[in-house]
Amino acid sequence: MSDQTSRIAPIWLTSLLVLVGVLCLVAGIVYFTKSASTLPSFFPGHDVTIHRKHTRSGLGAIGLAVIAFVAAAFMMRRRA
Numbered sequence: 615m616s617d618q619t620s621r622i623a624p625i626w627l628t629s630l631l632v633l634v635g636v637l638c639l640v641a642g643i644v645y646f647t648k649s650a651s652t653l654p655s656f657f658p659g660h661d662v663t664i665h666r667k668h669t670r671s672g673l674g675a676i677g678l679a680v681i682a683f684v685a686a687a688f689m690m691r692r693r694a
């Protein structure tokens with residue numbers, strides 16, 4: 615059996631989950647370290663008049679990163 619067919623999911627799906635996890639992790643770090651007025655304009659929550667940090671958005675992004683990494687690890691398992 616080849617390496618590709620012995621996995622639970624295709625390798626491209628695992629790679630996509632890892633990429634999504636990394637992007638969510640970076641977004642979470644940005645939400646924790648930047649105030650709402652200094653967030654990049656394409657980030658949800660960017661507001662020039664607010665000077666607080668978006669803690670809930672940061673926790674949500676990091677939570678999604680953890681879920682994506684766990685799913686990627688699950689996808690890398692071999693079939694029984």
